[in-house]
Amino acid sequence: MQHWWFPTSASSYGAELDNLFVLILYITGAVFVIVEVGLLVFLVKYRKREGRKAEYIEGNTTAEIVWTTIPAVVCVFLGLFSQPLWSRIKDPARIPADAIPLEVTAKQFEWHFGYPGPDGQQGTADDYGKRNELHVVVNQNYRVRLQAEDVIHSFFIPVFRLKQDAVPGMQIMAWFRPTRTGQFELACAELCGLGHYRMRARVFVHTPEEFAAWQASQIAPTTPAASDTTASSGRTAR
Ligand SMILES: [Cu+2]
Incomplete structure (x- = not known):
């Protein structure tokens, strides 16, 4: 389900994550309202009044058991309920086998995207790179290997509902299907x-034909580059 107050959802698991978010929001929202209303009611009901003495209360075991058990049950339920979805999204062993590999390197303050080229394999002669532009094909699985050169960054594509830290010295896998x-x-x-504020990139989700045309323009050195500033560094040796 697409919620009107969320950014567009544009990945295979986006809608499921949104539903999980909304479920948690409903539960925590209800608790928030109950607690705040209770607070206001008690403020008024037990305010200072002439002739009424304050009472000394030592505690109420039943109440304590209830207000400990209910949140515990809710938290355990949410953990178990959301586990299958998180494991499908985050478990590197469950990344779709047909996913196209992308190398993503974060550094202060830009993103570098290494593409596998037409053969779909990283580390071959037809690989190419692009700064701050991520070009992908719609309805195709992608596997991202995230690295950071200097400090911790976080790879965040809101419409894909994908957010993953990039940590120096680690290679972290993530995947998505636009x-x-x-x-x-x-x-x-x-x-x-x-x-940090300007460390952003554009994500282009293409049809297969559009992507093929864009990729051809990246590979053929004779093709005049686009006039934007990132084009000059479009090809880097890898
Ligand atoms: Cu950053």
Whole structure:
């Protein structure tokens, strides 16, 4: 289900994560309202009044058991209930086998995307790289190997509902399948220095034909590069 107050959901698991978010919001929201209303009612009901003495209460075991058990049950339920979805999204062993590998390197303050080229394999001669532009094909699985060169960054594509820290010295896997064509935002979601606010990239979700045309323009050195500033560094040796 698409919730009107969320950004567009554009990945295979986006809608399920949104539903989980809303479920947790309903539960915690209900608790919030009950607690705040109770607080206000008690404030008024037990306010200072002439002729009424304050009472000394030592505690109420029944009440304590109830207000400990209910949150514990709710938390354990939410943990068990959400586990299958999180494991499908985050478990590296469950990344779809046909996923295309992408190398993503974060550094102050930019993103570098290493593409496997037409052969779909990383580490071959037809690989190419692009700064701050992530180009993918709609309805295709992608496997991202995330690395950071300097400090901790966070790879965040809101419309995909994908957020994953990039940690120096670690190679962290993530995956996604875009379900909507268009241009979206990728932002660093971990305060990583003075330029953090501008550490963003654009995500282009293409049709297969559009992607093929874009990829051809990246590989053929004779093709005139686009006039934007990132184009000059479009090809890097890897
Ligand atoms: Cu960053």
